[in-house]
Amino acid sequence: MYEEFLRRAIQLAAENVESGRGGPFGAVIVREGAVVAEGANHVTTQHDPTAHAEIVAIRAACAKLGTFELRGCSIFSSCEPCPMCLAAIYWARLDALYYAASKDDASAAGFDDSFLYAQIPLETSMRSLPTHRLLGEEGDRPFAIWRKSVSKIPY
Numbered sequence: 339m340y341e342e343f344l345r346r347a348i349q350l351a352a353e354n355v356e357s358g359r360g361g362p363f364g365a366v367i368v369r370e371g372a373v374v375a376e377g378a379n380h381v382t383t384q385h386d387p388t389a390h391a392e393i394v395a396i397r398a399a400c401a402k403l404g405t406f407e408l409r410g411c412s413i414f415s416s417c418e419p420c421p422m423c424l425a426a427i428y429w430a431r432l433d434a435l436y437y438a439a440s441k442d443d444a445s446a447a448g449f450d451d452s453f454l455y456a457q458i459p460l461e462t463s464m465r466s467l468p469t470h471r472l473l474g475e476e477g478d479r480p481f482a483i484w485r486k487s488v489s490k491i492p493y
Contacts, residue, residue: 339371344414347391359383361382362417364377376395396432413434414436415436419435
C-alpha cells in the first residue's frame with residue numbers, strides 16, 4: 339500500500355516536469371489509508387523559493403483539515419526532502435516519511451543541497467551567509483508576552 343502512495347508522488351513529479359509547471363518533485367499526505375493532500379514543486383512558476391512539493395502538500399493538508407499539525411498522517415515524497423522540507427515535516431508533526439529518490443539522485447540532476455547540510459551545524463559566525471544578532475533584549479519582548487498569554491496555543 340505504501341508503494342501506491344509513493345508511486346503517486348513520483349507521478350506528480352513527472353507530470354509537473356512534463357507540463358512545465360515546475361521541478362521534478364511530488365508529495366502526497368495520507369491519513370488512515372486515504373490521500374489528504376498532494377503537492378508538486380512550483381518554485382519557478384509561483385516565484386516562491388519555499389513552494390517545494392512537501393511544503394505545498396503540508397499547506398494543503400493543514401488547510402483541508404483545519405489544523406497546524408498533521409499527527410496521524412504520513413508523507414510520501416518522490417525524493418528525499420531538502421533541509422527546509424524536512425524541518426517542515428518535523429514541525430507539522432507527521433508520523434512518518436517515505437521517499438523514493440535520494441538526495442544524491444537529486445544532486446546528480448542539479449538539485450544539490452549539500453551546502454545547506456554543511457551550513458546548518460556551523461556557528462552563525464562561520465556560515466557563508468553573513469548573520470548578525472541585534473536588539474536581543476527587545477527581541478525577547480514578544481516571547482515574554484507569549485509566556486504570559488492565557489490565549490496561546492502551544493505547539
